[in-house]
Amino acid sequence: MSEHSTQDLAQLEEQAIERLVHLHSGRASVADRQAFEHWSQRSDAHRAAARSAQALWDDIPQTETARHFVPPAPRRKPRRRLAAALAASLAILVVGGTLLDPLPALRADHVTAVGERRQLQLQDGSQLWLNSASAVSIDYSPGSRTIHLYKGEALFEVARDADRPFIVHAGGGTVRAVGTRFDVDLQGRKTDVVVSEGIVEVASGQQAALRLEAGQGVTYQAGQPPGPLRQEDAQASSAWQRGKLIFNRRPLGEVLAKLGRHLPGKLHLTDGALRELRISGVFELDDPQAALRTLEQTQPLRITRLPLLTLIRPKP
Incomplete structure (x- = not known):
């Protein structure tokens, strides 16, 4: 050979x-x-x-x-x-949800395709940015403003209205705000919340709601209390809204989960030991394949592309 x-x-x-x-x-x-x-x-x-x-x-x-x-x-x-x-x-x-799941599409008012990002102006002046491959429904009433995030990720900029709390239901929990800016990211069984401005309350399970301030984040799963609180770079967390993904020593598993939302098919890591490999970089969402090429060139990774499936494994 x-x-x-x-x-x-x-x-x-x-x-x-x-x-x-x-x-x-x-x-x-x-x-x-x-x-x-x-x-x-x-x-x-x-x-x-x-x-x-x-x-x-x-x-x-x-x-x-x-x-x-x-x-x-x-x-x-x-x-x-x-x-x-x-x-x-x-x-x-x-x-993994790569093939179209009809339920979010049937229940949702707004659905984005893979690679699509959309900005929505809500009737109260609030704004919502919907990430790639995401689905939400919007339900406003005289007493409440309710959003259901069924799939994907959304960034919310909430107009202040003390008489009508702004509530996001996602992944078996709720995020409650009055006037603030925050990101909610559904990743399989877990949900991440990061606050850019103001204060939100996150509730899941039977415990009292957890209070988050600007620059803080939390993760929860359905039926389990959220926590612990962590410090977050809110600008990096919401960079997708500006067409970028920014990582500072984040685990490869997390990087692939976020990058995979912008690519057709499924990214599959064949060696679980690589999930904790730390990655730093700025990637442009207009060309997510370039991000994969960069990872392959700069990390001990080998990438094989098949229809609807991309395999990431250790270099020999």
């Missing part, structure tokens, strides 16, 4: 992955399978690429949902493993 450069080997591995995806797509013929067997035996480098591709698929965890996607299994065990692994990758897309 000495005649092959590192770049050549990476390209061979991506070819192997693409071939395996096709083999287990339900559209492959016997000739396709024979062609892959022939391809994988062309050289030591091709054999290594085929082995590495299979190992990569094996790193993708199976889920209960994956069983619903398993195509008819060929008789040979290695191919069954690959079929199950491909099914698991499809399950990651479904469970």
Whole structure:
């Protein structure tokens, strides 16, 4: 394999992955399978690429949902493993919310597509900025101003009205404000709240609401009390509203979660140990793929792009 450069080997591995995806797509013929067997035996480098591709698929965890996607299994065990692994990758897309979830779209008044950001002027003079792949509904009455964030992230700039509290329901908790500016970010089972101006109260679970002031943030999960309070760079947290993502020694898992909102498909980290890798940088949301390229060039990461799935793993 000495005649092959590192770049050549990476390209061979991506070819192997693409071939395996096709083999287990339900559209492959016997000739396709024979062609892959022939391809994988062309050289030591091709054999290594085929082995590495299979190992990569094996790193993708199976889920209960994956069983619903398993195509008819060929008789040979290695191919069954690959079929199950491909099914698991499809399950990651479904469970991770990459494929369109119709419920937020049906309940929401406003929905943004992947890569779209939108500013809304509310009837009381408040403003709402909706991040990529997000969904909200708005319910104003004479006695209250209520927002439901079903998916994604929103930044609120609230007009003062002491007679009508401004309440955001998100992730099984509530954020209550009178006149303030704050960000609410739904990330899977957890919800992050960061205050830029004024004061908000965050409630979740059975405990009393937690009071946040400007420059503070908190995380909560449904049914659990929020906390602990932490100091936050509110300008960095809301930078997406200005078309940027700003990170100062943030964990890679968090960086990918925020970046993935602006990319089609799913970002999947194959090695959990990398989640805590600290990342600093400023990334432009007009070109999120450039952010991935920068991470690959500056960090010990290797990125493989497939339709609807981008795999991030350690460099060998």
